[in-house]
Amino acid sequence: MSNQIIIAIDGYSSCGKSTLAKALAKELHFIYVDSGAMYRAVALYFLRNNINLNDHNEVVEALKNIHLNFHSRDYKTHITLNDEDVSSEIRQMPVSERVSSVAAIHEVRMEMVKQQQRMGKIKNIVMDGRDIGTTVFPTATVKIFMTADPKVRAERRYKELLPANPGITLEEVFENLAHRDYQDTTRAESPLRRAEDAIILDNTDLTPDEQLLFALSKVEPFLS
DSSP, X not given: OOOOOEEEEEEOTTSOHHHHHHHHHHHHTOEEEOXXXXXXXXHHHHHHTTOOTTOHHHHHHHHTTOOEEEEEETTEEEEEETTEEOTTGGGSHHHHHHHHHHHTOHHHHHHHHHHHHHHHHHSOEEXXXXXXXXXXXXXXXXXXXXXXXXXXXXXXXXHHHTTTOTTOOHHHHHHHHHHXXXXXXXXXXXXXXXXXXXXXXXXXXXXXXXHHHHHHHHHXXXXX
């Protein structure tokens, strides 16, 4: 068994999973594994190499040439694609327009799980998502499942979106979150569900600092 510490954070949309994961990683000097950035890096590789997403063999062959990693520098996490730092380039519009299609490919998802598991064998990591504690790291050191009152989640998300989307309504955001919850919990592949040994963190009435203290209290026994 590995001596590395793996913290898996799962939960519903707009529960602040990435906020907690980043704060934990910074506090503990662990690596924050941004699963979304990994799919963006794959999309970048596919774009650069003109990979046809509809050609199964071409996709499978391309995945053999993709090696991703995360490094902490200047208190920020950087992702490398075949040892090239692509942290900025993966946020550009061409990648944003392609990443959803790439992430939907079964073979891509399976390869990313393999690479995430590889990282967990050699580094102390914090990772958030929908299926980290159930599919990616079922033996994670600490598993946290985040939830919050749907109305509170919608209000938080509404405040985030309003500056860039002045016409948006709270009702629209609430309905969108309800739809995402349904999709996440009923999808065929790695649906969102709480692992039996996951600690529930309901942050309906918690500040970011309070939820960080809660999470740290669950991790500290493993830091000796």
